[in-house]
Every structure is written in C-alpha cells, then in structure tokens.
Amino acid sequence: MATLRNYAARIGLGLCLIAAPALAQSADSSSAETLADRLGQAIDAGDANAAFRLAEMYRSGEKQVPRDLAKAVSLYKTAARLGNHPMAMNALGIHYEQGWGVKTSQGLALLWYRKAARAGSAMAMANLGKIHARGDGVLQDYRTAVAELKKAAGDWVTVRVPASRLGITRDSPFRFSAASIVSAKNDPEIDWGYSRRAEWDGVTLRKFVFDTQFDSVKPADITVVDIRSDGDDLLLDIAVFGGAKREGVIHFIWFFDTDGRESGVEEFRLKDAPPLEPVRMPHADSALQIVLRPGPAAPLPVFLLSEGKPKQLADGRFFKGDNVAAQYDLGIVFARGKRNPRDVGGSIKQNLRLATDWFFRAAEKRPNNPDYANGHAGAQNNIGVLYSKGNMYRREDRRSDSKQFEPKPYRQAALWFRRAAAQDYWEAYSNLGFLYEQGMLLLDANGRKVSSLYSEALGLYMRAADPGGLVRLKGEKGVAKLGQNVPGLTVAQYNLGSLFDPDERIAEGLSASAERELRQNKNRTRAEFWYSQAAAKGHAKAQVALAKRMLGRAKLGAVDRVAALKWLFLASDKSEGEAYKLLDEQESQSVKITKAARVAADLFLPNPEAGEEAVGAHQKLERLAALAARGDMEAAHELARVFHLGTAPAMQDYTRAFRLYNLAAAEGHPAAQFHLGMLYSTGNGIPYRAKRGIGGFSNLKRAYNVEAAGWYEKAANNGYGEAAFYLGNLYAAGSNDLRQDYKRALNWYQKADALGNIDALNNLGYLHDEGLGTRRDRAKAREFYTRAAKAGHAGAQMNLSAYYFEGLGGVRKDLAMALDWAKKADDQGEPGAAEKVTAITKIMQRKK
Known part of the structure; x- marks a missing residue:
C-alpha cells in the first residue's frame, strides 16, 4: 500500500560551506584585477579577511577571476595563519575532504574542522558531527556526532584550563558535571547535567554527558557537557539549547571530584554572586565559574572556585551556533535512534520529544538567513x-x-x-x-x-x-x-x-x-x-x-x-x-x-530523482557499469567508490558498495580488497547471514575484524601499502574477535613502510618508543619519526618535536629544533601543535 514519507534515513548529506556575500556581483576583468590587487595589498598588511575573500573569488570564479582551487586553498591557509579565520579553516576542511585543489585527506579535513570549531565555526562543528555520524575516516560514533551537533545547533561556552589547576592527573579517575545558574538572585534557577566518571589514560581523554531533559524555553539549558585533553590542558565545552533571549547574567559552573570521598567543598563562593551551597548539586573538590553577560559576546571571565576566594584564570569564550542543518540532523538522530557499531558501543535512544524540539527549532522562519528565510522545509515536513x-x-x-x-x-x-x-x-x-x-x-x-x-x-x-x-x-x-x-x-x-x-x-x-x-x-x-x-x-x-x-x-x-x-x-x-x-x-x-x-x-544503477543536471554524471556511471559488465574490475571498483562515498548523483549506499567491492576483490583487485576490508571493519553493508551468498543486510552493525584482516592481507600481498598499515592497526588495537598482537602489528607496519606508507613510519616509531612488539629503542624510534616527519606526517613532526624538547633518542635537547618541528605540525593543523609552539617560544624567551 501507499506509504507516508518518513523522516530522512540518514544525516549529513552535505557539508556546510558559506561564500562571502559581497562576491556575488559581476565585474569586468579590469575591476577584478583591481579588486584582487587591493585584496593582495591588504593581505600583505596582515588582513585575514582579505585573504579569505580572495580565496572565495578563486574558489567560485566570481568577478571573472579564473577558478583556481589550488590557489584558493593556499589563500585559505593564509587567512588561517594571519587571523585563525574560522570560515577559512572550515573551507580547508571541506577542500581536503572533497579533494578540491588538494589531494583528498580525511585526516587533514578533520584537523581543519577541529581548528575551525575551536575558533567558533558552527559550520565546522556541524561538519565534525556529520563525519562522526557517517564514520568517514573515523570510527562511526553517533554519540560523538550528537555532542558536536548540539554545540553547532545551539550555543556553546568553551574554556581551556591546565589540568593541574583542577587537581586532575593522568591515570587517576575523577568525576565531573556542570550547571548553569540563570539568575544570581537569592533563589537562583539552576540547570545541571548528570555527573560522569572519567579517567585520563595518559594519551587522550574525551568524555561527555548529555542532559536528556533540556527545556527549549529557558535561555541556558545545558544539552551536553564535553571534556577532552589537549596536551597538559583540558578543553571544556558546555552546549546550551539557545534560542531564548539572554537578559541577565548566566553563570556556568564545572564541578570536579578528584578523590571520590564525601569531604568536598561545602560552599562555593561565586564571583559577583551569592554563595552556592551544593546541597542538590554533585559532590566536588573544586569548580570553575564562567560568567556570561548579556549583549555581544566578549571574552568570558573564568574563576577557579574552592573554599577560599575565587581565583581568576584565562578567559573563556562564548559562541553562537544556531546552525539550522545541525538542528535538523539532531531531529533525525533522535527521531530514529542510532546504534553504534559493537566495537564502539553505546547508542542514541529514540526520543521523539527531543526530535520534536530540534525540528521545531529548525522549522522557525529566519528572515535574515537566505537559505532558511521560511524555515527548514525538511523539518517542517x-x-x-x-x-x-x-x-x-x-x-x-x-x-x-x-x-x-x-x-x-x-x-x-x-x-x-x-x-x-x-x-x-x-x-x-x-x-x-x-x-x-x-x-x-x-x-x-x-x-x-x-x-x-x-x-x-x-x-x-x-x-x-x-x-x-x-x-x-x-x-x-x-x-x-x-x-x-x-x-x-x-x-x-x-x-x-x-x-x-x-x-x-x-x-x-x-x-x-x-x-x-x-x-x-x-x-x-x-x-x-x-x-x-x-x-x-x-x-x-x-x-x-x-x-x-x-x-x-x-x-x-x-x-x-x-x-x-x-x-x-x-x-x-x-x-x-x-x-x-x-x-x-x-x-x-x-x-x-x-x-x-x-x-x-x-551492477544495477538507480535512476536519479533529479532532472537534467544529473544526466551527465549518471551517464558516466552507466559507462562504468557497462565496462564492469564486460569484466573491467577497475570500473567495478570505481563504481563501488561512488556508492561508498555517496558521490553525486549516487546516494551513499554501503550495500551496493559492498557488492561491487566484492565483485572486484574476488578477481584480485587490490584496492577493492582493501576497501572491502574497510567495510568489514566498520560493519557497514555487511550481510548478517550468508545464505547462498545473498543474505540480507542488518541495521544492527558490528565490526567483522577477522574478515577485514583477511581482505587487508590479500590487498597488502598484492602491493597495497595502506592495507598493510590498516592491518597493523587492527593487530595493534585488538578487538573482541581479533587478538591484540604487537609483533604482528610491527611486521605489517614494516611491510607498509616497504610499500611507501608514511603513516606506518610514525607507528613504527611509536612501537619502538614504547617497546611494544619489540625491545624499547628510542634511537630507532627517532629514525622512524624523522623519516615520517620529513615526508610531511604532522603527528610524527609533533613526536620529533617532543624528542628534541626532552633530548631523547640519542639527540641533545634542542629547543630551536623542537620549535621548528612543532611549527611544521601546526602548519598542518595538528591538535596541540599551536599550544606547543607557544609553550616552547615562552621558554626560549625566558632563557634569553
């Protein structure tokens, strides 16, 4: 029978990219040259906005400037370097993800999205959410996706603080939660999130807590509390639903319990507010207070709270999100509920009340937003x-x-x-x-x-x-x-x-x-x-x-x-x-x-729903299918990539990708064998039963790492270096169905190195650094880090910087070299590199 068109089955079909509105007018070539010259002079004077505007001109080919994506990328990087420009960094993420003007790199795309998000780009935050929801280049994790999307969809407050100031150390558990005080009068109205246990394992820390009962009417209702490490610092984010007008001062409080005993602070003295007695609040040994005042967002005062007088720390920041696409995507996630792959664990439970809130928010009219002047049509539907x-x-x-x-x-x-x-x-x-x-x-x-x-x-x-x-x-x-x-x-x-x-x-x-x-x-x-x-x-x-x-x-x-x-x-x-x-x-x-x-x-190709504009692209797919039908496995693999990535005009379809990869892999195509292994390792598009080889495809996903390892090994033995690297990662990480084995990981990393894979060099350095699968040998680790760093691997550049900073692996302590390698990593957007550059520079200045 006829069916009602339900809410969309997946999220994140497009990336958020905005063009400078001033570039929409036509111009003759002379005025275009004049404008480009004027912008060039402004760039020479250090104007990041000018670099971004000129990059947009080269990206779109506006004002009769020749379209040049490589030049656009270079100018986006200039804007990022000159002014930490969030829109430029988000654009860089998109260009690396799509391979526009640069070689496709999901890793660099993630790095630029993260830098842009830290600088306040709601579009970049939404793009991070989409990537985690799709599992592109990262483990598919809907919980992480929702954490990022909630920041982009509402508003968020962020602060960086040294972990030591909060009494948090590596390898020691602690609990955290957060609250917002909407009024600072005698009877403050308080909203808080649930507390959660966390433990910093010495490498990275990322934990978040959702408040599933937020109220869209209030001006500062917490939707997610997010804590993660960056070097020796903690990055603390609080997302709120937003939308309501802020008329009074709002105090955001982070609570930290580091000893697990009931002997914490009995009363927190807030800055410019009555004392806060945590009678109904979580037990804590210390807390942070972030003060948000009405009006234009400015640097936010941050105070360390304990039993004594509040102590001011570095400022925090408030960012306005209100990203309509993120609001819509959140509605989709909560309307359907999403389960993570088994190896990731966790899920987002179906919650129609939350879905409704986000759909209503996205459906609102926005006269000042040309894309959503009448509201998000999908949300209204x-x-x-x-x-x-x-x-x-x-x-x-x-x-x-x-x-x-x-x-x-x-x-x-x-x-x-x-x-x-x-x-x-x-x-x-x-x-x-x-x-x-x-x-x-x-x-x-x-x-x-x-x-x-x-x-x-x-x-x-x-x-x-x-x-x-x-x-x-x-x-x-x-x-x-x-x-x-x-x-x-x-x-x-x-x-x-x-x-x-x-x-x-x-x-x-x-x-x-x-x-x-x-x-x-x-x-x-x-x-x-x-x-x-x-x-x-x-x-x-x-x-x-x-x-x-x-x-x-x-x-x-x-x-x-x-x-x-x-x-x-x-x-x-x-x-x-x-x-x-x-x-x-x-x-x-x-x-x-x-x-x-x-x-x-x-080899079936679904016809496009769209009209004339999709015909040319669809004809290209038809040619690939015809070649594959005649036994051309390169064409079959290329067609599989189209469905795997959801390249227009095809919709993303892991099932079709799996079938086509399997067709080519069975004939010995190395890249198809590798990508088939990727689908097995993520659990996307895998048959849940093997009856006559047709099976069905279950929505309950799990990783099939044994099968993935088998296909990676075939691809690696056929000379595909990335497959050897991924196989090494499988053995290094271990899983429920594949035993952790550092020696085998080492062997496959060596195989990947022999096949020219740079990522494997960095991992070989790490195994020798830590003595995993081999005896500890920091001199050898330094050799691997150096080779990878010289080849442009940002992570290896950071590791090599650490070696020169500490004087490890047979080299003398050399701050200049440490700074040089940290700068190279920072140029590629490596997380923590900018902070490392600042820290080393300060040490060198003090020594002078």
Whole structure:
C-alpha cells in the first residue's frame, strides 16, 4: 500500500560551506584585477579577511577571476595563519575532504574542522558531527556526532584550563558535571547535567554527558557537557539549547571530584554572586565559574572556585551556533535512534520529544538567513510526519509524563506539510496525498470539504512524482515506449503504483462514494508503469511489487526472468522479507539465470530523482557499469567508490558498495580488497547471514575484524601499502574477535613502510618508543619519526618535536629544533601543535 514519507534515513548529506556575500556581483576583468590587487595589498598588511575573500573569488570564479582551487586553498591557509579565520579553516576542511585543489585527506579535513570549531565555526562543528555520524575516516560514533551537533545547533561556552589547576592527573579517575545558574538572585534557577566518571589514560581523554531533559524555553539549558585533553590542558565545552533571549547574567559552573570521598567543598563562593551551597548539586573538590553577560559576546571571565576566594584564570569564550542543518540532523538522530557499531558501543535512544524540539527549532522562519528565510522545509515536513503518526505531544507538555497528544493530529500534520510544500518540498506533496488517499484528511487548505479524495491524492502525488511534467507532456504510454526515466520523488511514484494497483487494499472507513471512485480507477498497466519508475530508482517495495507482476505473467522468457530476479536480489539486499520468500521459490529453477540476475543486481544503477543536471554524471556511471559488465574490475571498483562515498548523483549506499567491492576483490583487485576490508571493519553493508551468498543486510552493525584482516592481507600481498598499515592497526588495537598482537602489528607496519606508507613510519616509531612488539629503542624510534616527519606526517613532526624538547633518542635537547618541528605540525593543523609552539617560544624567551 501507499506509504507516508518518513523522516530522512540518514544525516549529513552535505557539508556546510558559506561564500562571502559581497562576491556575488559581476565585474569586468579590469575591476577584478583591481579588486584582487587591493585584496593582495591588504593581505600583505596582515588582513585575514582579505585573504579569505580572495580565496572565495578563486574558489567560485566570481568577478571573472579564473577558478583556481589550488590557489584558493593556499589563500585559505593564509587567512588561517594571519587571523585563525574560522570560515577559512572550515573551507580547508571541506577542500581536503572533497579533494578540491588538494589531494583528498580525511585526516587533514578533520584537523581543519577541529581548528575551525575551536575558533567558533558552527559550520565546522556541524561538519565534525556529520563525519562522526557517517564514520568517514573515523570510527562511526553517533554519540560523538550528537555532542558536536548540539554545540553547532545551539550555543556553546568553551574554556581551556591546565589540568593541574583542577587537581586532575593522568591515570587517576575523577568525576565531573556542570550547571548553569540563570539568575544570581537569592533563589537562583539552576540547570545541571548528570555527573560522569572519567579517567585520563595518559594519551587522550574525551568524555561527555548529555542532559536528556533540556527545556527549549529557558535561555541556558545545558544539552551536553564535553571534556577532552589537549596536551597538559583540558578543553571544556558546555552546549546550551539557545534560542531564548539572554537578559541577565548566566553563570556556568564545572564541578570536579578528584578523590571520590564525601569531604568536598561545602560552599562555593561565586564571583559577583551569592554563595552556592551544593546541597542538590554533585559532590566536588573544586569548580570553575564562567560568567556570561548579556549583549555581544566578549571574552568570558573564568574563576577557579574552592573554599577560599575565587581565583581568576584565562578567559573563556562564548559562541553562537544556531546552525539550522545541525538542528535538523539532531531531529533525525533522535527521531530514529542510532546504534553504534559493537566495537564502539553505546547508542542514541529514540526520543521523539527531543526530535520534536530540534525540528521545531529548525522549522522557525529566519528572515535574515537566505537559505532558511521560511524555515527548514525538511523539518517542517517531519513535524507533519510526527503529527500524522500520533507521536506529537502538546508542545507545552512534551516534558511531562501525562502524554496528552495533540487533538486533530491530521489537520496539524497537513498544516506543516503545506508549509513545507509552499517551499516546493516534494516529500510534503506526497505526504499530503497520502493523507487524502487514506481518508485521514477531508478538508482543503481553507477548511472546505474536498469533492474527491482520489483527485486530491492523485494531483499531489503527481506534483512530487513528475515535477518536470514529462508524463503530462508525453503520457505514461509514450514514456514507457521510450524507456525514459521520470525525474521525481521515488516514494511518490511508488504511491502512484499502489494507488492504481488492483491488488492493493483500499483504506477502511471511507465513504461509499470515495471507495467506489478509488476502486474504479485501479489499473494494472498504470500500476506497473509507476512501480517500474520507483523500482528503477531503488525503492525496495516497488522492486518486489514489480517482480511479482513479472513472475505472474503467463509466459516469461529468460530475459524477463533475469530482470525479475534482479529486482528481488536488490530488494533482499535491503532486508525486504517478501523478497527472500520469492527468491526461495525461484532460485533453484535455473543456476545460470540466478547467477546472471545476481550480477545484474550488483551492477544495477538507480535512476536519479533529479532532472537534467544529473544526466551527465549518471551517464558516466552507466559507462562504468557497462565496462564492469564486460569484466573491467577497475570500473567495478570505481563504481563501488561512488556508492561508498555517496558521490553525486549516487546516494551513499554501503550495500551496493559492498557488492561491487566484492565483485572486484574476488578477481584480485587490490584496492577493492582493501576497501572491502574497510567495510568489514566498520560493519557497514555487511550481510548478517550468508545464505547462498545473498543474505540480507542488518541495521544492527558490528565490526567483522577477522574478515577485514583477511581482505587487508590479500590487498597488502598484492602491493597495497595502506592495507598493510590498516592491518597493523587492527593487530595493534585488538578487538573482541581479533587478538591484540604487537609483533604482528610491527611486521605489517614494516611491510607498509616497504610499500611507501608514511603513516606506518610514525607507528613504527611509536612501537619502538614504547617497546611494544619489540625491545624499547628510542634511537630507532627517532629514525622512524624523522623519516615520517620529513615526508610531511604532522603527528610524527609533533613526536620529533617532543624528542628534541626532552633530548631523547640519542639527540641533545634542542629547543630551536623542537620549535621548528612543532611549527611544521601546526602548519598542518595538528591538535596541540599551536599550544606547543607557544609553550616552547615562552621558554626560549625566558632563557634569553
């Protein structure tokens, strides 16, 4: 039957990049040269904004400046160097992630995003969240993603403090929590997060606590408390929902319990505020107070609290987030709930109340934001979905336990669908059509009763299924005869197939006339046409419906049987249960046809929903599929990468990537073997059962490190250096199903080094540094660090800086060399490098 278009299945489909608004005007070449010269002079004078503006000109090709992405990257780096420019650093992250003007590097992308986020870029913070949610270059971790997204979506306060000032030392456990005091009067209103135990293992520390009961009405309700290490310092972030106007002073308090005993401070004396008695607050030995005053954000005073007088520390900072895309993404995560891979652990539980809060926040009109002047259409649509499914509480009661649902939910749903449809949001048209088809909505936008539910549903489905009017122009028979793709919303096309399908039941409770009209318009030919359009775009239920119709024909030739089984294979890959049953009946009839259908399914290319702009890119994919069908495994691997990365026009589809990698890997393609190992190690797209090799694909992910190791080893033995490095990492880390083995890790790092992998050099240095898998040999470690550092490895540059700073590995203590290598690491955005440069510089100045 027809389906309601649910909230999106995944998040982070695009990265946040903003262009300078002043660059939108056209200009002749002479004025472009004049502007470029003027900006160049400003750059020479140290103007970071000028460097950013000129970089944007080269990135976009505006003002008749020739488009030059490499030059844009260089200028972004200049802006970052001159002024720690957050927008420039976020742009660098995107360029490294996408490979625009530079070699693709997920590691450098992460480094620049982190630097930009620390400088206050909500877009960079949102991009970090997206990366952690997708698991691109990092372990997929929805909890970390939510922590970053909450900062970007609301507002956040950040402070850096030496761990020693708080009594926190490595390898010693402690507990932390945070609170906000909205009013500093006699009866302050306090909001606090839950406390959490943490232990700094001597390498890195990252812990956060979510407050699952935040209230969007208050001006400083805490949503996440985040603590992480950076060298000997701790970086402390508090995210708040934001949105409400700040009229008074807000005090943010961090609490730290370092001894675990009940002998902590009985009363904290706040700066410029009454004493705080932690009667209902967590036990603590020390605390930090951060003072946020109304008005434009300025450096925030930070005070160390104990039993004595507050002591002022370095200033903190307040950043305004309000990133609409992050708000929407948070709504998606909470609406569905997300489970991390088993090796990561943890999950984000489904919480429709929180989802609703973030969707409402994203749906708000923002007249000063050209992208969201009328609100986020997707969020408006999803609010309608929550109403229509009966999951929407009265807004004022969402945090109570009364669960009083909104009255007349379908009328409310229609209101929000219409708001999204006013922005030409296709899903909203389809969802309105569904309400009419099912008899859930009987009135039009003006409150008048509609004359025909069928006509209303048909018209709305067609607006989403055929927005370009191809079917209106040529007719369904004309389009079918030419075998054309109808650009449009896939689920709307499926709903049209269901609307016309005589075998689909009609909703109960309709009036006799409405039911009669729906029944009279059933048409098998029209149903098959629209099912075929949706199936060709990858809709699993449409693929099953189409296969059933094909298999039900009186005479079915080999070509049509291959096509029918192809649809069933594709649907089974998406765990469509009915497809399994039909395959059980059909597969045994012909091994040859089954094998041909499996290959056809592996090489299947879904048609794009978009129109003309996607045709050229889709034709390139068609050429790759044709080459792969003729046995070109490089083409199969390239096609797999498209689905793995979600490169336009393809949507990210780990299942399709897995199938194509497997096809090429079985033929000995080294890169395909490596990337197949990556999918196994992350648990993305892996079959949960191996029946006849087709299986299904489970949403419950886990890492398959034994299988990953097997494919990495094959790739490494075929000369793929990165695979040897990753295999070394698997053995160095160990897991539930692969025993930790530093000797084997050492061997594979050596193999990777022989194959030219720079990352392996740094890890070889670390193993010799720590004596893991070999005897401790810091002289040898220094040799590896030096080779990697000279080759441009930022982490190795930091390690080599530490060796010269301490005088380790057979070298004398040399602050100048330590500073030089730290600067090189800082130029690449290595975390902690900037602080290391500052610290060494201060030591050298004191010695002078």
